[in-house]
Amino acid sequence: MITIPILLCFALAISLGSSQSCSSQDADVIIIGAGMAGIAAAARLQEGGINNILILEGSNRVGGRLKSAQIGGASVSLGPGWIIGRDPADPGLHPLWQIAEKCGGLRGFYQDTESLVNYDSQGDQPEESQFRWQDYENASTGAYNLVAELQQSETCDGVSVRYGLNASGWTPVTPTDNWIEWYSSDYPEGSPPENQGLCVTFGDFDQSYTNFTSPGSSGNEGLNLAYFVSDPDGYEKLVECISNNVTGGENQQTRIIFEAVVTTINWSDDCVCVTATVSGQATEYCSKYAIPTVSVGVLKAGDIAFIPELPMWKRDIINRFDMSVFIHIVMEFGEAFWDTAEQIGYIAESKGSYPIFLNHNITFQENPNVLDVIVTGDVAKRVAGQNKSTTIDEIEAILTIMYPTANVTVLDSAIGDWFSDPLFRGSFIYYAKDLQQTDFERLGEPVGNLYISGSATSVGFAGYVHGALFAGREAAEKVLLREAPTAATPGNKAENLHTSFLIVLLGALCALCY
Template structure:
């Protein structure tokens, strides 16, 4: 146990104006916003030896020349690119700026399987889509009229998609259409905010998702952002620095690190994941107020696990991107395989990966690689009964729920969440601000959500310090300043509360559904 840094008082700590806790995309976007507002005195404290956070890659397998491929453990898609003339996803703008290698993901290029091999149940995919459209309209109605939220499962059931517990093909479709994106089941997800999140990205930007294949890693765009306002080896970036305690008040913030060092700042922006906050990985002094603790525990952090395999041949159909598997006994049992061996991806790489979420992901995390591999091999042998399937030559998966700098993959809104509850997740506690994927009400779970939130926190703090908290953005009458929180939560949220001040960055959801 390292010696407690609490005996050091703020007077001996390194001083900075804004301490940015975490060097993921939210932290870097916050620093960039500060730099753009001429606040150059900041310090970024990052646990790992690199920036990028959950945009995290690793070398895997090998190509024909024996060189490993770079594959993404975390974020893998630019989701919702943008239409010509319409707003563009900032992640897509960055991807273009830094020439990130990506490839369109064709979710319609999917074949369906069960335990006896190929079986066409693709009609269920369109049945789901039809019901989703109805449920989505209903979600809009609930939001607009400030009615009570429900689970996505009940919304879908009322709209005509009600997969029976024993209909494993329908369950597989249900998983692919909902869990594959949201990480949680429809029963565990809010209808209103699940649909809103999807709409704001799909309608606000576009329904195109591009898969990142760049051999520099997805975090190239985050490094690119950082290079615009920081030099190589910039002394303001403190890598390998684990924050263990955050002391905050209305006057300032002092941060203590595991190595005994400390930083005192006028403001801090905590961008740690919801998982880090939920797991008490960092001590807050004083304890966070009850309204904040309640918000932290109210939202959910999921685990989304991609399990990568390389073989010495491509034994699966060469022109298919996705393979959906309906297990006879368990929903979500190695349900979706994705081929990276196609010409547009990693040609002839013989790489396939399968995704599992939550219960099944946690189970896989507790198993040895070998146990998981054998389970997957059994599934593949059922899916392709006529093939001789070799053992993989490389096999790799992350264990997100035990990574001490993340404790899970990304957040979700459970049923019956309200925007007010989320305002409390987002609100500052004195001089301590919060930003990141989970604090975005509109784009939670996405890189762009984290980007918007980091930028917003940085802009707000700069504006507060510079006394410009009236009409900071000339195009919109946007105020800034400390964020509102609710000591007492109400059951629902009036429409007027959906504004830029609460982080509701776009209004396409409201427009779409009021048409």
């Protein structure tokens, strides 16, 4: 009679002597998403010698949230609009500009932040004395100093930017106060101070404004490092350019399947099989490794089923992230009846109600008679949930208050709503109040042969386009390092010898069990 110890010995020997693998593989690596992170990952894999790559993209195009609309003869962004951190004195230091230089350049401009005129809900221009800019700046400095105290006492968790501002003397009272706060906080983050984490937002974690500047520019607080893209081919031309290099050429095996919506990822230490709906049919694709670059909004929503479930620690990290709601509403008119300032503010009675109009008629060379209205947070969610005609009616009513003698009629329009899009479920990640600085790196730690990527995994650059670029490259680098020991020969000789030794040893031990 064979005893239990003997059975255990044989089971362990079999597990060491063989490993489960895909019965067939469609690629060496599957990448989910053809945005900046996914295409960058594919490019880095190819540089490292892995060419058999399959990219599954849910939409019908590359670029992800880098997308433009042709309005008034100009290509106007519906997603990210700026290259953040581009030093005008030395733009070649920025990784995105390095790509742009190889891809024919990228037209744009630095916005003149002083070129701003404001109107209130009565159509009047408030006096300059009503704007408490200095009070807000002082409170921001106080909040920044408060971070050091909280970090030292390890009491950062769950502390919001709202708490930091209030504790430092800033409480908005008037509609003008609310507008200043929106412009300074909600606008760049896509979410109100109540939702933002103080210690990450004010804790020197964001490196985008410091890492790509020349020594002569560092320390210049007045330097504008936000380069607004107005290229005729759109911001997405950078991803398209990389993609053409990745998928082009006679010897390239990399391919993209469009309109492939991923529903299931079955992963292990040896194989990853991805199920996607393509042309209405569920199709399974298998590979040794997979790099999902979908947004954390999609991961949080559970739109992709992981089998087995991701570890609890990974799910906890995902749930601490949150996506901003940042919507462009781009409109063309018959003529430019508005002010010649680059930015036109609207100070509503309620915070964030169509608060900023970007005047593209003077900033785009095409002079397209286009205004770009930006809304965030709860207002953006309301806009996402209502008919487009309702939104246009609301904006036309506001413009009529501001310019009562003008013919305010929208001829054409486009709305960049990423919140309602199931492929994204939000615009970009912001520094939510439950996030910890270690979460970004740990989100990108592999589980089995699964390497979660995307801009949220980029330490110091999360939420930015260049963060997505870095994240894609970093995920690919991890796969290349994993493959490095076995790349030269069909098998890893040292590993095989070690396994064989263990099998022989187990056989000897099992013999003693009789």
